[in-house]
Amino acid sequence: MHINPYGEDPVRFAVELAVDPPSSAADLVARCRAAGVTDVTGREVDLDDVRRFLDEWLGVVDAPDEAARADRLNALLAAASAYPRLTNHAGDGWHLHYRDPDLPLAGVLRALISVGTALHLAGRGMHRLGRCAVAECRRPFADVSRTGRQRYCSPACANRDAVRRHRARVS
Structure with missing residues (x-):
């Protein structure tokens, strides 16, 4: 059985790449593999295209309202996704892809x-992206x-802000 690879994990990966952009094609490939993107072998890597896309994706994060x-x-979906298709590209079971081969x-x-962001927002709420x-x-x-x-983006920022608010009240 395959767990749906679209949703929370790709959204988390997008945040990771946006916060700490890949420094090289090799870095991007290594990070993709570490994130579970298994079909990267032999693929052409255009780092500038990835960076442009991440900037566009941050536009989704920074949108002023749900509409x-x-x-x-x-x-982004219109430019990126294709009709869903069944694939067994790795020989380990059939699953869906939302892109052309x-x-x-x-x-x-x-x-x-x-697609992961769309499923994340549709399934959990349109407000589920933000800035610290x-x-x-x-x-x-x-x-x-x-x-x-x-x-907050992390527990460290949440704690830092809580300490700041506490000190402001005490003084």
């Missing part, structure tokens, strides 16, 4: 992250919390 977020994400790695990531509430941080995050009320 704008949906419009921006729909544009033989795409360069940037195209694979564009489809994986766009700490003004000097502003890193993007994907809210995968149970409550759907995440405001």
